[in-house]
Amino acid sequence: MIRLRRDVRAEFTGAVVDDDVLLRILDAAHRAPSVGNSMPWDFVVVREPATLRAFAEHVAEQRRAFHESLPAERAATFDPIKIEGIVESGTGIVVTHDQRRGGTHVLGRATVPETGIYSTILAIQNLWLAATAERVGVGWVSFYDTAFLTELMGIPEGVKPVAWLCVGPVREFQQVPDLERFGWRERRPLESALHWERFDNRD
Amino acid sequence: MIRLRRDVRAEFTGAVVDDDVLLRILDAAHRAPSVGNSMPWDFVVVREPATLRAFAEHVAEQRRAFHESLPAERAATFDPIKIEGIVESGTGIVVTHDQRRGGTHVLGRATVPETGIYSTILAIQNLWLAATAERVGVGWVSFYDTAFLTELMGIPEGVKPVAWLCVGPVREFQQVPDLERFGWRERRPLESALHWERFDNRD
Numbered sequence: 103m104i105r106l107r108r109d110v111r112a113e114f115t116g117a118v119v120d121d122d123v124l125l126r127i128l129d130a131a132h133r134a135p136s137v138g139n140s141m142p143w144d145f146v147v148v149r150e151p152a153t154l155r156a157f158a159e160h161v162a163e164q165r166r167a168f169h170e171s172l173p174a175e176r177a178a179t180f181d182p183i184k185i186e187g188i189v190e191s192g193t194g195i196v197v198t199h200d201q202r203r204g205g206t207h208v209l210g211r212a213t214v215p216e217t218g219i220y221s222t223i224l225a226i227q228n229l230w231l232a233a234t235a236e237r238v239g240v241g242w243v244s245f246y247d248t249a250f251l252t253e254l255m256g257i258p259e260g261v262k263p264v265a266w267l268c269v270g271p272v273r274e275f276q277q278v279p280d281l282e283r284f285g286w287r288e289r290r291p292l293e294s295a296l297h298w299e300r301f302d303n304r305d
Numbered sequence: 306m307i308r309l310r311r312d313v314r315a316e317f318t319g320a321v322v323d324d325d326v327l328l329r330i331l332d333a334a335h336r337a338p339s340v341g342n343s344m345p346w347d348f349v350v351v352r353e354p355a356t357l358r359a360f361a362e363h364v365a366e367q368r369r370a371f372h373e374s375l376p377a378e379r380a381a382t383f384d385p386i387k388i389e390g391i392v393e394s395g396t397g398i399v400v401t402h403d404q405r406r407g408g409t410h411v412l413g414r415a416t417v418p419e420t421g422i423y424s425t426i427l428a429i430q431n432l433w434l435a436a437t438a439e440r441v442g443v444g445w446v447s448f449y450d451t452a453f454l455t456e457l458m459g460i461p462e463g464v465k466p467v468a469w470l471c472v473g474p475v476r477e478f479q480q481v482p483d484l485e486r487f488g489w490r491e492r493r494p495l496e497s498a499l500h501w502e503r504f505d506n507r508d
Contacts, residue, residue, distance in 0.1 A: 125495075132495045134430065137447060139484035141493045146500040153502065168415050176410055185413070198504065207379055209489060210388070210447040212371050216422075217447045220467070223423045227337065227430035244340060244413040244420045256503040264423070281342035286412060290344045292328075292335045297349040299356065300459040301401065 113184075113239060114270045118149070118192035123236050124269070128195075130232030136221035137211045140204030143222040146255055148194035157246070157254060157266065158188040164245040183284050186243045191270030196255055197226055199262045222264055229267070239272030316387075316442060317473045321352070321395035326439050327472070331398075333435030339424035340414045343407030346425040349458055351397035360449070360457060360469065361391040367448040386487050389446045394473030399458050400429055402465045425467055432470070442475035 119127075128145055136142060148154065165185060169177055188194060199222040204211070211217050226242075233240045243266040251263045281287050297303055322330075331348055339345060351357065368388060372380055391397060402425040407414070414420050429445075436443045446469040454466045484490050500506055 128499065129495055132493075132498055135433070135445070135482070137445075139482055139490040139492065141498070144498050144500060144504070146502070146504050148502055150502050164416055168410075168412070171415065172410055180412065183412070196504075204490070207371075207375055209371070209383065209386070209484060210445075212374070212448075213367055213450055214447045216467075217445075219419075220426045220429075223426035224430040224433075226423075227427040228434075230338070230427075231431075231434065242338070242413075242420075244417045245415075247416055256505045258504065261504070264419070279338070279342055281412065287342040287407070289342065290335075292332055295335055295344070295347050296331065297347060299349070299351055299353050301347070301349050301399075301461065301464065302459045 113272045113274070114187045114190045114192075114268070115273055116190060116192070117271045119238050119270055123238060124193065127229055127232045127236060127238065127269070131225040131229035134221065134225035134228045136224070137217040138204050138208035140208050140211070140218065140221065142200050142203040142218050143225045144198045144200065144261070146196040146198065148196060149192065151189070153254065154189045154194060157194065157251070158186065160247070160250050161186050161188060161243060161245045164247065168245065179285055183280060183286060185245055187241050187268040187270065188243065188266070191239070191241070191268035193269045195229070195267040195269055196251065196263055197222060197265040197267065198257060199264050200260065202260060219262070219264070226265055226267070233269060234275065237271065239270060239275070241268040242266070243268060316475045316477070317390045317393045317395075317471070318476055319393060319395070320474045322441050322473055326441060327396065330432055330435045330439060330441065330472070334428040334432035337424065337428035337431045339427070340420040341407050341412035343411050343414070343421065343424065345403050345406040345421050346428045347401045347403065347464070349399040349401065351399060352395065354392070356457065357392045357397060360397065360454070361389065363450070363453050364389050364391060364446060364448045367450065371448065382487065382489055386483060386489060388448055390444050390471040390473065391446065391469070394442070394444070394471035396472045398432070398470040398472055399454065399466055400425065400468040400470065401460060402467050403463065404465075405463060422465070422467070429468055429470070436472060437478065440474065441472060442478070444471040445469070446471060
């Protein structure tokens with residue numbers, strides 16, 4: 103069992119990411135591959151302090167609800183884990199998906215319609231890695247109610263919010279994921295994820 | 306309108322990716338972030354020629370069905386576009402998702418359950434970029450019937466196939482996406498994807 107530090111300090115420096123760096127990161131996201139070249143994503147950059155605070159308060163409520171749903175041992179492990187840096191990162195990027203993008207005949211989406219939303223997620227990982235290369239940290243917040251975020255961002259019918267990303271300069275990058283460091287969940291070894299020729303063949 | 310070359314040559318060299326390179330690529334995929342550190346993905350590496358051929362034949366049928374669904378102008382644009390390199394790449398990686406991974410209380414998945422499948426897609430983009438860095442090409446084939454792939458791979462109940470990736474050494478990397486080069490669909494400029502503070506604010 104990992105020894106827990108209870109005094110976890112914030113990883114975000116408090117500085118706001120420079121606009122030119124932010125645009126390079128968004129450009130990398132926007133260069134992701136997408137089904138039928140549909141590029142079905144949008145990015146809302148949020149820096150208004152009142153908006154960041156409103157979202158952070160909503161997330162704090164959801165965090166409490168999750169905490170209350172846990173058995174005692176899990177709740178104790180969860181306590182010190184940082185789940186958001188909404189205000190301190192200074193910048194939120196809300197990523198949305200529009201399945202109507204790409205017109206009537208989307209090449210490659212006819213048999214597997216989920217490849218639309220998958221494309222938007224590929225863009226998020228491009229964003230994440232490009233940010234890391236710029237020494238900018240990214241935290242994906244998923245402790246929210248989708249209806250709340252939709253309303254907060256004024257997202258219209260037919261567009262789906264898929265992520266709130268906290269984006270900002272960080273002091274350091276951890277080498278071990280937080281949830282592993284804090285004893286929430288160990289990693290799986292690669293071998294356990296590999297199969298050969300068929301799913302039921304592990305050798 | 307881009308002048309189309311009708312004699313598109315295969316981009317895969319026909320050589321099979323080395324095992325050590327393949328394992329580095331899979332290791333990069335496996336290091337993707339995931340909700341609650343659940344690591345809900347699996348990878349089936351397929352090289353058996355009979356399996357590659359069976360999948361390629363199935364995809365060829367789906368291609369024909371898509372072609373027939375198109376209006377004449379779109380069908381003509383679609384004709385020269387390469388949609389798979391299943392046999393010639395020599396290696397398929399079938400990526401699957403298991404939402405049960407991570408146990409009962411998945412940190413961060415309580416309010417947005419889709420973050421499970423999103424995690425698996427982040428791993429695919431890690432795989433794609435790691436492969437590119439190794440000069441290995443990746444093509445994501447989505448012209449298939451999910452039930453067919455499930456049966457072909459012996460994927461059990463509760464596990465969802467999400468992608469067939471053709472992975473192999475390539476002669477060159479195109480600078481312009483194929484669907485843009487062949488006039489299927491132009492790219493959107495980054496500006497059209499950016500919003501400020503709220504979705505309805507484009508300035």
